[in-house]
Amino acid sequence: MPFSQKGEEGRYVTELEAAKAVRSGNVYFGNRICPFAHMAWWTSKEVGFESMMDYIHVELGDNKPAWYAGINPLGTVPCLYVDGHRICESKIIVEYMNEKMKGTLLPEDPIKRADARFLIAMWGDKVFAKLYTVLRTTDPCDRQCAWEQLLEVLSFFDHAYEESKSKDGPYFMGNDLSMVEIVIMPFIARFATLLPHYHGLNFFKDRHIPTLERAYREVLKRPAFAATKLDAELCIQFYNAYVHGSKAIVKKKDCTCKWRTPGYVLAGAAAGFVACKLFCKRS
Structure with a gap:
């Protein structure tokens, strides 16, 4: 059954709107489903960067828009544009937001x-x-x-x-x-x-x-x-x-272990697991 990947955050854009948006300001491309994008979105709220950025939602999976490859050749979220300059990879974006806002997410020492x-x-x-x-x-x-x-x-x-x-x-x-x-x-x-x-x-x-x-x-x-x-x-x-x-x-590759029985499969018995590790022919 189809479901919506987007919540109240962000907005949908067309290819032309995306190309125009990244020319200036802080433009963030994300999706709440992705844990890597979650890092950056969460950080933006913690350090106060969110109010400075335009959040554009990007569908993931089979629904990912073809135009996103032009925004981020890696095809991943998150991606942040700062006055036309592209920043990729979640931890790098997190560090940028933290440093830009003089945050305290990393120790001084x-x-x-x-x-x-x-x-x-x-x-x-x-x-x-x-x-x-x-x-x-x-x-x-x-x-x-x-x-x-x-x-x-x-x-x-x-x-x-x-x-x-x-x-x-x-x-x-x-x-x-x-x-x-x-x-x-x-x-x-x-x-x-x-x-x-x-x-x-x-x-x-x-x-x-x-x-x-x-x-x-x-x-x-x-x-x-x-x-x-x-x-x-x-x-x-x-x-x-x-x-x-x-x-x-x-x-x-089929497991040849004699412990692969319906009882083991259903119960996940500890004894059966130990025996399996000992006797199963694994590559």
Whole structure:
């Protein structure tokens, strides 16, 4: 069933209107569904940049307008134009907005700033892809393996987060929101909805990651995050293709494990999973 990707934010434009708009001022191209665009849109509200920008909505998926390739050859959102100059990639846009508005999303101390960037890099290198692998994997055995891997890296990340953050509050910089939360929380919010809905998996219940959970619960209270957070129903509708459609990961090689039984598939028994890891012939 068709659904609208756009909320009250932004406006639709034609190819000619888009080409004219980017010649001057701050023009932002985004879509609330995309977690990367969420980073930038959320940041714009937190630092006060939103009032200075013209938000243009870009449909994603099969409905993406052909003219958008001329705006951003990468084809991704977000994209920001500043007086005709194009800025691509979410974290770069977040840093630009923060610096332009003299925001405080990164620490002044070079060591702490390095710590923040390390956590951001770790999230992108170790965690990000595994979230999508669990969601997209159709085979129950493979999904359980991916789930265990995800829980391990979330635990590792949570420990690193706790070790490097200020102890005075829930965020990396204590009571002050940081770029660390800006980068990771749009993903946490989506997968905290998607994984329980589609697969009955919940990383907050299945693994002790208190630092991440505390920060997430506090972020949910922030007006700017609440205003940009993706509606749960829309989130589930859009990501259905990742689970049941063209973006799902279909098993290419049959598992020869004798533990692949109807009982295991339905129950996801821990003993069966361990046995599967031991006996299954995996490439």
